[in-house]
Amino acid sequence: MPELIAKSALQGRAPLTLGGVTLAEVPVGPITSIAVFPGGAKALAKGLKGLGLTFPAPNRFAEKKGARIVWTGRDQAFLIGAPAPALQGAALTDQSDGWAVLSVAGLGAVDALMRLVPMDLRLLAFPVGQSVRAPLNHMNAVLLRTEEYAFELMVFRSMARTAWHEIGVAIEALAARAALKP
Amino acid sequence: MCPLCGERDRREFYYYGAEDFLNRPAADAEPGAWDNYLHLRDNPAGVTKDLWYHEMGCAQWLVVTRNTVTHEIIATELVAERAK
Incomplete structure (x- = not known):
């Protein structure tokens, strides 16, 4: 049996950083x-x-x-x-290969995610240590707040690129808006 | 609104129908009971109970007590807890 190489859902994709928010894939293991x-x-x-x-x-x-x-x-x-x-x-x-795990971190992470998740994600309502099963647009996701300004997000592996795209668009829109402010 | 997840958006929930679906008659019950179970529903102006599914959340079936006149949600409970 040859040694096979396990690949994550978004293998090789460089983290996206815009307006102080970084989107990246997280290797989590089993x-x-x-x-x-x-x-x-x-x-x-x-x-x-x-x-x-x-x-x-x-x-x-x-x-x-x-x-x-x-x-x-x-x-x-x-x-x-x-x-x-x-x-x-x-x-x-x-379930190791069934999920893609993304991290969204930075001061604006809350604003980016709140464009997609119909929940109050501000620190008071959603403290560190909280995790929810919630929709990310129309995707089922598990959302965790790991730090004050850092979230981790689990989506079905088949949805990895869609989730990346959706969050990327939200981050881009927020960065563009911030750039317009005098 | 969900007993497990807390207050959530309406869009996360899926409506199934009246609570009557939980009270399935025995297999040998008379046709009248089955007719009632499958087809006959009350249409109250006031408090009613229905089944909702927390589709985009914890994937639990809920019994929701609500008022059709005021749209007030009075109570929610897990179907799974009720079966215990």
Whole structure:
């Protein structure tokens, strides 16, 4: 069996920086979906302890030693950045190649994303550590606020270039408007 | 509006129909019960309950209690929680 080269969805695309906002692809490593069985929460919590993580509350994510756990639905979470140990009490599925992860960072990141996501993303309403499943225009996406001025965004891999384009247009429009101001 | 995701935009939700769809008659129920389940709906001016799907969010089915006169949303609950 020849050694195959794994490619990310937007491999080779240079980050786009305009008006202080940078759009880039993020290599995140393995992504595993954890879907809790009815009554499996206790066994799962025990297994997650080994990673120093707990099952996240709705709309939250947590990080520990490079591993991130993100709430993605009722009784479902994604473990990102670390190979999943053999966890009990939940169905595990490898989703690593199914997603494209983008980062949008900079002072204007909030304004760019709020053109596409019908939510209040200002810091007070959407603090660091919050993650939501929300539409990015018409795409299903998972949006995380990793820092005060930095977001990460997960979209289906097939939507990677569309998402890049949509966000790129928003960033361009904002930069163009800023350039007009005297 | 969504019990899991919080206040969200109307466009994220998909309307299915009356809450009656949750009360499926037994397989051997008489035709009248099935007729009622499939076709007969109340059309109240006031409080009503329907099924909505949080399509662009957490992908959960919701029972929404709302007022057809004032358009007020009175309550939302997860269908999954109700089944427990």
